[in-house]
Amino acid sequence: MNNDAHIQADYLPLLWESTIAFLYSEDYAEHLIEFLKDKKISTVLDCACGIGFPSIQVSKAGFDVICSDGYADMLERFQKNCQDAGVTIPVKHLTWSQLYTLYRTFDIVLCRGNSIIYVDSWTHVLDPSIETVLNHIRFSLQKMYCLLNEGGFLYVDISSSREYAAGPRIHEDFGERVFDGEKVHLTWDITHDWDKRVRAVKSLRTIDGIAYTHEYSGFLLKHEELVEILTDVGFEKVEKIALPGERLYDVYIAYK
Numbered sequence: 001m002n003n004d005a006h007i008q009a010d011y012l013p014l015l016w017e018s019t020i021a022f023l024y025s026e027d028y029a030e031h032l033i034e035f036l037k038d039k040k041i042s043t044v045l046d047c048a049c050g051i052g053f054p055s056i057q058v059s060k061a062g063f064d065v066i067c068s069d070g071y072a073d074m075l076e077r078f079q080k081n082c083q084d085a086g087v088t089i090p091v092k093h094l095t096w097s098q099l100y101t102l103y104r105t106f107d108i109v110l111c112r113g114n115s116i117i118y119v120d121s122w123t124h125v126l127d128p129s130i131e132t133v134l135n136h137i138r139f140s141l142q143k144m145y146c147l148l149n150e151g152g153f154l155y156v157d158i159s160s161s162r163e164y165a166a167g168p169r170i171h172e173d174f175g176e177r178v179f180d181g182e183k184v185h186l187t188w189d190i191t192h193d194w195d196k197r198v199r200a201v202k203s204l205r206t207i208d209g210i211a212y213t214h215e216y217s218g219f220l221l222k223h224e225e226l227v228e229i230l231t232d233v234g235f236e237k238v239e240k241i242a243l244p245g246e247r248l249y250d251v252y253i254a255y256k
C-alpha cells in the first residue's frame with residue numbers, strides 16, 4: 001500500500017462510516033429524536049440513508065422508519081449495520097428520481113449529511129453544467145415533497161454559511177480517534193470554486209501511520225437557492241433550525 005492511496009468508489013461506505021465517527025457524537029441522534037417527538041412524527045423516510053446514520057438510532061427509538069439510497073455499496077453496509085444493531089428497517093435501492101415508486105407518504109423525509117449537493121457526483125467527479133445540477137436538485141426535492149403527508153415536512157441540510165464565509169480554502173483537523181481498533185487521524189481540505197460552483201473535499205485519513213486520501217466534489221448550493229427551490233416546488237414555509245450536535249451543516253425544515 002503506498003502512502004497516498006486513492007480510495008475506490010466501493011470504499012465509500014467505510015470512508016463515510018469512519019468519517020461520521022469524527023463528525024457526530026451520540027447527542028446528535030438524541031436531539032434529532034427529541035425533535036421528531038416534539039413534532040409528533042410517526043413515519044419517517046430517510047431517502048439518503050447511507051450506512052444507516054442516524055436512521056438506525058431513530059428506528060431503535062420506536063419510529064416507523066423506511067430507508068432508501070441510490071447506491072448499492074452504501075446499502076450493503078447499511079444492512080450489515082442494521083444486523084449488528086439488531087434492527088430491521090425496510091430498505092429500497094432508489095435514486096431520488098425513483099422515489100415515487102414507494103407509492104406511500106410519510107410525516108417526515110430526511111435528506112441529511114449534506115447529501116443533496118451530491119445529486120450528480122457521489123461516485124464520480126461533478127460534471128454537468130450548473131443549470132443541469134440545479135434542475136436535478138429541484139427535481140429531487142420535488143419528488144421528496146410528493147412523498148410527504150399534508151402538514152409533513154422535509155429535513156434537508158447543506159454546508160453551513162459559516163463554512164461558506166470561511167472559504168474559499170478551509171482546513172479542518174478533526175483530531176485522532178480509535179475506529180475499528182485502529183488509530184485514525186482525519187483532516188479535510190475544502191475548496192470552494194464559486195465560478196464552477198464546485199465544493200471539493202480532500203479527505204486525508206492517517207491510519208496507524210499510513211495516509212489515505214480521497215477526493216470528492218459536490219455542488220456549491222447557495223442557501224438562498226435552496227430556499228427558493230423548496231418554495232418553488234410547493235413547500236409552504238421553510239425555516240433554518242439549530243439542532244444541537246450538528247456543527248457542520250445548516251439544517252432547513254420545509255413544511256408541506
Ligand SMILES: C[S@@+](CC[C@H](N)C(=O)[O-])C[C@H]1O[C@@H](n2cnc3c(N)ncnc32)[C@H](O)[C@@H]1O
Pocket residue numbers: 016020047048049050051053054068069070071074094095096097111112113114115118119120121122
Ligand atoms: C454524504 S452521504 C450522507 C449519508 C447519510 N444521510 C448520513 O447522514 O450519514 C450522501 C448519501 O447520499 C446518497 N446519494 C447521493 N446522490 C443520490 C441520489 N441521486 N439518489 C439517492 N441517493 C443519493 C449517497 O449514496 C450517500 O449515501
